[in-house]
Every structure is written in C-alpha cells, then in structure tokens.
C-alpha cells in the first residue's frame with residue numbers, strides 16, 4: 374500500500390510517521406523564558422545531528438489546543454532566549470516526564486508540578502533536572518520554521534552532564550555504560566514506550582569485504 378502524504382488528513386499523516394519511525398529517543402526540554410518562568414516538556418521528534426559542531430534537533434509542532442494555535446511554551450521560550458536544556462529520560466523519570474507533557478497553561482512550572490528538584494546549569498539560564506542521568510545545555514544554532522507555530526529547533530550542545538557512575542576511562546578512552554542509564558524511548562501506539570534493551574551487535578565492515 375502506498376500513501377501520497379498530501380492526500381491524507383493531518384492525523385493520518387502523523388500516524389504513518391509515529392507508528393513506523395520507532396523507537397525514538399525523548400528530549401525532555403527544559404527552558405526559562407524571558408520572564409524567568411521555567412518550563413519542561415518531552416519531545417520525541419528528536420535526535421543527535423552531528424559531532425562537530427555537536428548538534429541535536431527537535432521537532433516542535435503548534436499547540437492547537439490553544440485558541441487559533443500558538444507556539445508551545447518550549448518553542449516560545451527558545452525563541453525568546455536562544456537557550457534550552459535537554460534531559461534524556463530514564464525509567465525512573467518516566468512518570469514525571471509524562472506529567473510534564475500535560476497541556477498546562479503558560480505560567481505553570483511543570484518541573485514543580487512533577488515534583489522535580491532543579492540545579493543551576495553551567496552555561497545557560499534554564500535549570501537542569503537535579504537527578505536526570507544525562508543532560509545537554511544547548512544554545513540555539515538554527516530555527517527552521519516548518520509551519521505556523523511549528524519549527525525544527527537545532528541546538529548546539531555546549532555542556533554535557535552524565536552521572537558519574539556510568540562514565541569511566543579505560544586505556545585513556547572514554548567509556549559510557551549505556552545499559553546502566555536505563556533510558557526509555559517512544560514507540561508505536563498511544564502511551565507506548567520501549568526500554569533500551571534487546572541489544573543487537575553488528576560490527577562495521579571494512580572494504581574490501583572478506584570472503
């Protein structure tokens with residue numbers, strides 16, 4: 374079966390993408406807007422985009438639950454300040470992350486709503502989630518407008534924070550114990566998530582291929 378996307382209604386277009394492009398990592402975006410209001414919300418249209426410069430990208434749709442459609446609070450704050458933090462979500466924070474996704478009006482601090490402790494970031498004004506296992510302090514690198522009140526936010530990672538217990542050095546090489554992070558991702562279906570397990574090892578091949 375094939376679907377010409379422009380012939381579909383928006384809900385079906387969206388369904389085709391989010392139920393096939395899986396699993397997706399979750400960016401738990403923390404911002405502080407120009408008025409000093411903190412905000413947190415999860416975004417799974419998210420990935421790393423490069424190492425030099427270290428970039429990540431997040432797709433933010435319009436908030437159509439508000440009259441006439443508006444920017445989501447995260448996007449508004451990023452436009453205002455050019456800064457944001459991204460926390461990765463582990464199993465322990467799954468419920469709190471979900472709580473911060475509810476359509477709270479502007480002015481509600483979802484970090485407080487979810488009972489999350491914060492700590493200051495090193496290079497940006499937005500706070501960090503005190504006990505998140507991995508966090509990135511980001512400066513807006515480019516904003517790609519994709520429609521009314523929707524955009525792809527490309528951030529340059531200025532500082533990476535990882536809990537000490539999963540980082541080490543072996544023979545001078547940086548080692549990260551990824552399974553110990555117990556990160557989760559978004560998968561198909563409403564409320565569907567995956568654990569970051571079921572590891573499959575496929576080593577990269579070199580040319581010329583050996584027989």
Ligand SMILES: Cc1cc2nc3c(=O)[nH]c(=O)nc-3n(C[C@H](O)[C@H](O)[C@H](O)COP(=O)(O)O)c2cc1C
Nearest residue numbers: 414415416417418432433434445446447474475476
């Ligand atoms: C796991 C998860 C992933 C989400 N991913 C996205 C996404 O990629 N893009 C988006 O626009 N909204 C996404 N949402 C919805 C937003 O989190 C939701 O609209 C939230 O209220 C936005 O908050 P804000 O207005 O404080 O930024 C996601 C929600 C959940 C629970």
